[in-house]
Amino acid sequence: MKGVVSMVSWFKSRKKLRKRRHPPRELAPVEDIVEQGLLVADVAVRLSVKNAIIMNALAAHVDYSEEHVCQLVRDALTELADEREADAERLDEVVQEIDRFGHSGWGETDYSRDDDSTLEHRRKVYRAVAATLTERVGDDSYVQKTAERARTDAWAEIGESLKTKAEHPYYGGGKHDDYLEHRQERIQSLIEKDLTRLVQQRQKKKR
Numbered sequence: 579m580k581g582v583v584s585m586v587s588w589f590k591s592r593k594k595l596r597k598r599r600h601p602p603r604e605l606a607p608v609e610d611i612v613e614q615g616l617l618v619a620d621v622a623v624r625l626s627v628k629n630a631i632i633m634n635a636l637a638a639h640v641d642y643s644e645e646h647v648c649q650l651v652r653d654a655l656t657e658l659a660d661e662r663e664a665d666a667e668r669l670d671e672v673v674q675e676i677d678r679f680g681h682s683g684w685g686e687t688d689y690s691r692d693d694d695s696t697l698e699h700r701r702k703v704y705r706a707v708a709a710t711l712t713e714r715v716g717d718d719s720y721v722q723k724t725a726e727r728a729r730t731d732a733w734a735e736i737g738e739s740l741k742t743k744a745e746h747p748y749y750g751g752g753k754h755d756d757y758l759e760h761r762q763e764r765i766q767s768l769i770e771k772d773l774t775r776l777v778q779q780r781q782k783k784k785r
Contacts, residue, residue, distance in 0.1 A: 605695070608702045615662075615707040620724070623654040627728035632736055647725040652715050659711035666704035669697050 627650045631642055642650070672689055675682035676697075681690045689697065714720050 605699045608699065608706060611703045612706045612710070615703065616710055619655075619658050619707065619711060622658060623651060623724060624728045624731065626654045627651055627725065628732040628735070631729055631732035635732070635736060642729070644722075644725065647729055648721050651721045651724045651728070655711050655715045655721075659708045659715070662704045662708035662711065666701050666708065669701045669704070673697055673701075 627647060630650050631647065634640065634642055672682040673694070676689060676691055676694075681688055
């Protein structure tokens with residue numbers, strides 16, 4: 579009987595050890611992590627806007643106006659800010675659960691009161707990133723620079739894709755009357771179908 583009790587105690591101790599998946603460690607300064615998070619956000623915003631410009635140009639055959647592109651930037655910034663604020667709010671819930679029950683599970687991780695400093699650190703990071711992204715929504719200089727860079731990247735990618743496809747003999751040229759007669763139709767087909775599919779494939783590979 580004593581052996582059974584010892585085994586049960588051993589399993590309980592092992593269970594506690596498995597839950598403790600993030601040992602105490604020295605945390606990097608909040609400002610450093612926020613800076614890194616904002617760099618990632620910059621890339622994410624430009625990529626989102628660039629892809630929107632590309633798909634609009636291919637599907638609707640028009641280029642977004644400068645103001646429209648700027649609005650895309652603001653929308654992307656707002657979406658990211660909302661996501662980071664939602665992360666912070668989720669950590670608020672985790673802290674409340676720890677206060678009530680002594681622990682809280684989030685995903686595959688179990689948090690306890692020993693994780694208070696880590697959770698507070700993350701909350702500060704999320705909220706600082708969210709606050710800065712929200713400020714950038716109203717920063718016309720930042721929005722315009724980001725919009726211009728996204729637009730430049732988009733048309734560079736469209737141009738490169740167009741060049742790649744246009745080098746194919748089917749589109750590239752020909753002297754026969756029948757070819758010349760239907761050349762414009764082939765080019766239109768390139769823009770509407772083939773180029774769209776090519777850009778989509780390139781975007782999937784980048785992910």
